[in-house]
Amino acid sequence: MPRPADTSDPLSALLRAASDVVTREELDKRLLASEKDGKPLRVKFGIDPTFTDIHVGHAVPIRMLRNFQEMGHLPVLILGDATARLGDPTGRNEQRPSLSKEEVEVNASTYLEQIGTILDLEEGKCEIRRNSEWFGEMDFFDGLRLASRATVARMLERDDFQKRMKDRLPIHLHELMYPVMQGWDSVQVEADIEIGGNDQLFNLHMGRLLQERAGQKPQICLTTHLLLGTDGQKMSKTCGNHIALRSSPEDVFGKVMSLSDEAMEAWFQLLTSQTEEETSAILSGHPRDAKDLLAREVTGWLHGEVEADAASRTFRKRFKDGDLPEEIAEARLPAGPQTLPGILKRAGLASSTSEARRWIEQGGVRLDGEVCKDVSLEVDLSLHPEGLLIQVGKRKVLRAFLKA
RNA sequence: GGGGAGAUACCGAAGUGGCCAAACGGGACGGACUGUAAAUCCGUUGGCUCCGCCUUCAGAGGUUCGAAUCCUCUUCUCCCCA
Structure with a gap:
């Protein structure tokens, strides 16, 4: 379906970030129906509290959720406290260490705080659920019954499973259950729409499948393009190319x-x-x-x-302009003459004296604005009552004082 | 149950008795340049009391003048067959 030329309407604005829409016809139909009977659509978005910080990559689907909220629909935010303990296999070739209940709980509450900067989490405007609500009380046999709703063949269609098979990387049995669990969430909250990154498409489809089998209307799957990291690679916490929402x-x-x-x-x-x-x-x-x-x-x-x-x-x-930052961190160091590398290390700028030496030799260290290339320079802080301004590269600046 | 492959620095990945503190790529950092912390180019990338010394190649022993490289055991991982 071609995108309408007029991008000022809220829906097309929202779809700007969309990658897949399954299906556009169903979406239009359901939006129309909602408008008619005045019942807001239930728009599900799930996030597993596996870390403490979420980043701007996560913000893409969350912003989409907010768009829906502004259109009068109801975001259903699922904190995957149960799924977090299992670990989403998407895009990983190794198992995540499993988290304890406590860790997950801590993460979940920080997540809410962060999501709250984008989405209105007020009661009535948003529904917040934890999937331990339904997974928590399932026993092993309930789990098996759930597993019986999907087939291995279907599961193996998933891109990253196929890739791993090809690369001869391990696929753990429990990983096959992850999409099923996520799909079951959709059944539990009776989602009309589910939003996720486009690497989640398979999981979202699983929701459709399970909903149909449960006699529900299958949800519309809406995926967002993946935001690449600051270095152009896939954004991930481990690569350090993300921007955390809690950054200054x-x-x-x-x-x-x-x-x-x-x-x-x-x-x-x-x-x-x-x-x-x-x-x-x-x-x-x-x-x-x-x-x-x-x-x-x-x-x-x-x-x-x-x-x-x-x-x-x-x-x-x-x-x-190359100015100094307005606020300069200070370090108090013990008395007595010390070598420059030693100072850099003690001030916490360098992690080792060898590192400090390298910086100095490469002309990356400035004292009171002057480049200093002397590795064996002895510095006596008592000669600098105003503090010694130390700069390393363009970013690290510090004023060193004699310890009182 | 049987057979095979493997574990190397931040990550990926070479190295299969000395020339190995360990190629190469990525990342990171420093410098130059600039339009910015883009791009490009150059350099650095175990530690230290640094022209020398010390500790690294999953862990523990052993062979050797000498081992990341050979042997033994241990731990972990993957693949194939059943």
Whole structure:
């Protein structure tokens, strides 16, 4: 189905980030029906609390959820506290260590806090469920009955299982159950729509299957394009190329600015509400200005516009004009003359004296603004009552004082 | 139950008795340049009291003047056959 030319209506704006819609006809039909009878659609989104932080990649489907919320539908947020303990096999070639109930609980509450910055979690505007609600009381045989609703052949159709078979990587038996569990969530909450990343398409389809078998109307599957990380690779916590929602404004801003120029378009598409026309207009201008705008938008919806503007100014001063940051960390060091590498290590800048030496030899260390390449320089902090300003590279700055 | 393959630095991956602190790629970091923490180029990437020394190649022993490399056992992983 071609996208309507007018992108100002909420649905097309929402679908900007969409990858698959199964199916568009059903979606239109159900939206229409909802409008008629005044019953909001139940839009499910599940997230497993396996870590403490969620990042802007997760924000893409959550923003979509918010769009639905603004259209008057009901987000059904599922905290996969049961599935988290199993671990989603998607895109992994190794098992995740299984988490304890306590760890999952801690993560779940931090997740809610973070999701709350995007979605209105107020009672009545959003339904929050934990899937331990239904999985918690199932016994082994209930589990087997659930397993009997799907077939191995069907399960093995899944891309990442196929890939792993081909690469001769292990597929653990319990991993086959993950899609079934996720699908069962849909049955339990009677979802009309489920949103997920496009690597979740298979799991979302499983929901349709199980719902049909349970005599429900199958949910519409709506997947989002995957947001690539700041380095252009798949965004993941382990790669360190993500931006956590809880990052400081400066951090968010800076990380967006470190995006490659090529990645900008996708970020605009997935994380801002600009229309395509606006986006391409912005991108035809100076890349730096485009990125500044992008960074301000992203920082803005996480921290507010005031903070975003401030972060932008700080960034400019810091990296364009080469100014020192407004707040400089301080370190108090013990008395007595010490070698420069020793100081760097003790101040916590370098993790080893060898690392410190390398920086110095490469001309990356400045003392009170002057590059110092002398590895064996003896520094006596008592000669610097105002503190010694130490800079390493462009980012690490610190003022060292004599310990009182 | 049987047979086979494997465990190397942050990650991926070479190395199969000395020239190995360990190729190469990614990442990260430093420098130059710039339009920014983009791109490109150069360099660095175990530790230390650093022109030398010390500890690394799953773990524990052993052979050897000398082992990541050979042998034994242990732990873990994968594949194939049944």
